[in-house]
Amino acid sequence: MLDRKFIVENSDLVKKNCQNRNAPADVDRFVALEEQRKSLQSTLDEANRKANETAKSIGKAPADQREVLKEEGRKIRDEAAGIQKQLDEIGAEADVIVRSIPNMSHAAAPVGVDDKANLELFRGKTPIPQFDFKPLDHVELGEKLDLIDFEGGGRVAGHGFYFLKNDAVLLEMALQRYALDVLLKEQFTPTTTPDLARNEILHGIGFIPRGPETQIYSVDGTDLSLVATAEITLGGLYSGQTVDADELPLKLCGISHCFRTEAGAAGRASRGLYRVHQFTKIEMFAYTLPGESDDMLEYLRDMECRIFDGLGIPFRVVDTATGDLGGPAYRKYDLEAWMPGRNEYGEVTSTSNCTDYQSRRLNIRYRVKGEKGTRLVHTLNGTAIALSRGMIAVMENYQQADGSILVPEVLRAWMGKDRIEAKK
């Protein structure tokens, strides 16, 4: 969430930003509530001061005056409780609004209400492949080569689930191992993370568990939800913590399963592995000083390019328009890989600078040696590789006329073979 004081002092900027981001939020109402809240808080502070004073005087007072003072104390506390109740009500209403206000946007982010305004920045090193046969999509390839069982997935868990089989299992692991290797060389701290997290953490990252439109599976009878990305767990990892400034930046990567209900996604391009309820992903996550997050975003984007250039997969880099940013992001780049089966680009990674939007609610701070007080860190996240979509890109771009799939050079050592053979 944004800083309350910032919203009050810059309400015009915030309103303009909400407009650019296609995010309806009653900023004026928030400002009015915030002013009421401040004034009530002062009144409450004063009442508490009097109550404290009275309470302290009782210990020292002669016995015959105590009852009078106690009565006085009770009266003040009653008053304070009334004010507190009003304050809670105003606070709750203001809270709903402040949560609906998105992060501010980078000055260079393209302005537009939806993804049509997204801006292509540049393309990767690998050209789009020209086939002298009609390329198949990954669903057909998966069936022909006995690599993916959607039917079995449906039988066990329903539509949107799948079994990977045979060389697809090796390919998935090779992709993981390859991407992890790239990150290790860059001194990312590797982790495997919980696949569930407390709802409080989900909220802090900007996800809303439960509710009609939720993307999140929550576990009945607990305050836990299945994570939609390791961004949730890696961001939660430092919740409530204060780190020394000289430990920053922290670069982590986390391997987790990702679970998404994909509510409201029916009918959209979602064939095969493209939009599924469960997949595995390696996520990068960084905590930085505020002055360093812009550079870190470029760095994370560069890591994504390196990973996909290394795989020899054609892609383009897109600067996300304000209206398509999502609440926490200040700026976001997506990599879209060429998918011959769709004959178009499809999103494979996404990296965002969330500035202090997440750290404010998660209360993640840093301390500068010798300076008083603490400040909020900036958080960033980026996909190293989402295995489901990564596999689509590899399978479709590397398919051969004879029906086999060539294994990208960088994966051969991890896979132990250079080709996924066509079935006889």
Added chain:
RNA sequence: GGAUGGGUGGCAGAGUGGACUAUUGCGUCGGUCUUGAAAACCGAAGUGGGUGAAAGCUCACCGGGGGUUCGAAUCCCUCCCCAUCCGCCA
């Protein structure tokens, strides 16, 4: 899942209803001394909010939330976490 003991400032660790304005030690910062440092000694220093030009004043915070009380680190309820033991399991 059960039992027991715990959670207090950067760290360690005292504090069982009013002098807590949270003892003490370590570490940190400033000073004295010193060519410089160490040691010793003196002093300062928590986090977040409100107000103020500032000094300051003030509110909240002792794992989270709630309660009892004029008054809670302390008592009660609840949740979370940690340790140890038991059970179960991979």
